[in-house]
Amino acid sequence: MSFNELQEKLKEIAKDVADKQILLKNIELQLKRQERAITYVTDITNRKLGNIIEKDNFASFFKKPYVVHEFGKNQIFVFVPKFIKNFQVGWLYKEDETFYIYQLDQYSAWLGDVPQELLEKINFQKEIDATVEGDTLFFSPTDKEKIKKKFLHLTDFQENQARITKGHIFDLIVQMIESNCLPFKPKKVSLADLRGAKAKFEVREYQKPAVDKFMETGAVGIFYPTGAGKSFIAMHLLDTIKGKKLIIVPGLTLAEQWEYYIDTWIPHVKDEITISTYQGMQYQDQDFVLTIYDECQRLPANTFSRLAVINTKYRIGLSASPHREDGRESYIFALTGYPIGLNWRDYMKTVGKTFHPIYVHLVKHGHAKMLKLKQLLDRDKKTFIFCDTIELGQNISRTLQIPFIYGETKDRLNEIEQNKVVVISRVGDLGISIPDLERIIEVDFLFGSRQQELQRTGRLMHSQQKDVRHDIIMTEKEKMEYGKRLWALQEKGFHLKVVS
Numbered sequence: 001m002s003f004n005e006l007q008e009k010l011k012e013i014a015k016d017v018a019d020k021q022i023l024l025k026n027i028e029l030q031l032k033r034q035e036r037a038i039t040y041v042t043d044i045t046n047r048k049l050g051n052i053i054e055k056d057n058f059a060s061f062f063k064k065p066y067v068v069h070e071f072g073k074n075q076i077f078v079f080v081p082k083f084i085k086n087f088q089v090g091w092l093y094k095e096d097e098t099f100y101i102y103q104l105d106q107y108s109a110w111l112g113d114v115p116q117e118l119l120e121k122i123n124f125q126k127e128i129d130a131t132v133e134g135d136t137l138f139f140s141p142t143d144k145e146k147i148k149k150k151f152l153h154l155t156d157f158q159e160n161q162a163r164i165t166k167g168h169i170f171d172l173i174v175q176m177i178e179s180n181c182l183p184f185k186p187k188k189v190s191l192a193d194l195r196g197a198k199a200k201f202e203v204r205e206y207q208k209p210a211v212d213k214f215m216e217t218g219a220v221g222i223f224y225p226t227g228a229g230k231s232f233i234a235m236h237l238l239d240t241i242k243g244k245k246l247i248i249v250p251g252l253t254l255a256e257q258w259e260y261y262i263d264t265w266i267p268h269v270k271d272e273i274t275i276s277t278y279q280g281m282q283y284q285d286q287d288f289v290l291t292i293y294d295e296c297q298r299l300p301a302n303t304f305s306r307l308a309v310i311n312t313k314y315r316i317g318l319s320a321s322p323h324r325e326d327g328r329e330s331y332i333f334a335l336t337g338y339p340i341g342l343n344w345r346d347y348m349k350t351v352g353k354t355f356h357p358i359y360v361h362l363v364k365h366g367h368a369k370m371l372k373l374k375q376l377l378d379r380d381k382k383t384f385i386f387c388d389t390i391e392l393g394q395n396i397s398r399t400l401q402i403p404f405i406y407g408e409t410k411d412r413l414n415e416i417e418q419n420k421v422v423v424i425s426r427v428g429d430l431g432i433s434i435p436d437l438e439r440i441i442e443v444d445f446l447f448g449s450r451q452q453e454l455q456r457t458g459r460l461m462h463s464q465q466k467d468v469r470h471d472i473i474m475t476e477k478e479k480m481e482y483g484k485r486l487w488a489l490q491e492k493g494f495h496l497k498v499v500s
Contacts, residue, residue, distance in 0.1 A: 078102040092491035111341030131185040170308030177330040187218035219337025221317040226458025243289035344492040383439040385423040433462040450488035
């Protein structure tokens with residue numbers, strides 16, 4: 001390289017360095033401007049916030065971001081701002097633009113749906129401490145006068161016991177539960193009633209507390225989330241307990257499923273088991289070593305008395321949603337026994353599941369539902385189209401050329417298995433476990449029933465598929481009138497996306 005060429009090259013390098021220095025100065029200038037802007041905005045924000053927010057109280061708010069308000073015996077409302085994430089207690093009672101309002105009572109506390117910190121602050125009090133054994137109520141002598149005044153159906157009072165009027169044991173138990181007292185006397189399962197299990201599955205770690213509680217007490221309500229294997233816990237105990245057993249279900253679809261479960265997993269005890277619906281129960285005069293009340297939250301009121309007098313040594317209730325819109329939770333607990341719950345969020349963490357997506361599609365009127373249904377439907381996906389109204393279900397069936405499964409359908413599970421897409425009435429709400437189910441589309445529903453909404457999305461929690469989705473089609477009027485059914489999903493941890 002010549003001297004002149006070298007000079008030219010050095011000039012180019014010097015110019016490049018100068019350009020970069022100018023660029024760096026410009027960047028430094030921009031950064032200083034941004035810093036001044038940030039400082040200015042922060043200062044203005046702090047001054048404005050200072051006018052409306054008391055800093056010390058604002059910091060205290062995040063230590064306790066809720067308000068508790070008593071509204072009845074052993075019942076409270078808990079008000080929580082919507083921007084507080086992952087805070088859920090009890091039963092979502094109402095919501096507005098800024099707050100979730102939860103209803104909390106002894107049932108939520110018993111089921112583990114209350115954070116320990118809040119449970120300690122609430123300090124639910126037992127009004128009495130007493131137990132029922134046979135036709136006798138046992139209590140502390142200091143509670144005798146209180147029990148005389150408070151409870152009906154008692155005679156022959158002695159110092160620490162009273163006789164229960166014949167035919168009213170169940171009524172008394174309901175009264176006691178409503179007074180925040182679990183009146184059951186633990187009756188440990190006798191070794192003489194046990195045998196080695198031969199079932200073709202093993203109880204999972206998170207299911208063992210329910211099995212242990214049953215062995216300790218002989219009477220439990222197992223209130224685990226949908227998909228948590230409540231039926232498998234029950235089958236393990238059907239296999240382990242010797243003797244004559246009864247399973248009571250709310251309808252024929254679940255009866256079919258229980259028959260399938262027994263044939264598949266515990267066929268060696270099939271001859272010991274009788275399956276009946278609540279409506280068709282005709283076994284009051286027979287003796288059973290174990291009775292299982294499946295979906296016990298659905299018990300119709302006129303069957304309570306019949307079911308309460310079944311002569312059974314041990315009993316189990318199964319439900320993922322032990323709540324009733326009519327407030328009769330006490331009947332559920334009275335028919336089952338010691339409650340054992342599993343918080344939905346804790347369960348999802350334990351088994352490594354995630355909450356599936358739920359979309360709420362708002363349409364102007366009922367006629368637009370069919371158009372939206374056609375847009376959402378993917379015939380390559382295993383799909384339930386839920387429809388409560390028989391006439392509408394038949395119309396969807398004709399229009400889409402798919403089967404409609406409802407009360408008059410024979411062999412329902414086989415019909416579901418043989419078809420990729422079906423429209424199904426509320427006979428599909430409870431207990432059905434379809435491992436390849438991928439989609440749920442709700443077109444028609446039972447008004448504001450939160451229980452039904454939770455049960456329907458629960459069908460997807462039984463699925464073994466990864467890409468699952470729940471779509472709900474509502475008119476704007478339905479959203480206003482029956483939107484509370486969606487609260488059941490929010491309170492358990494699901495995130496809903498509203499699409500107009």
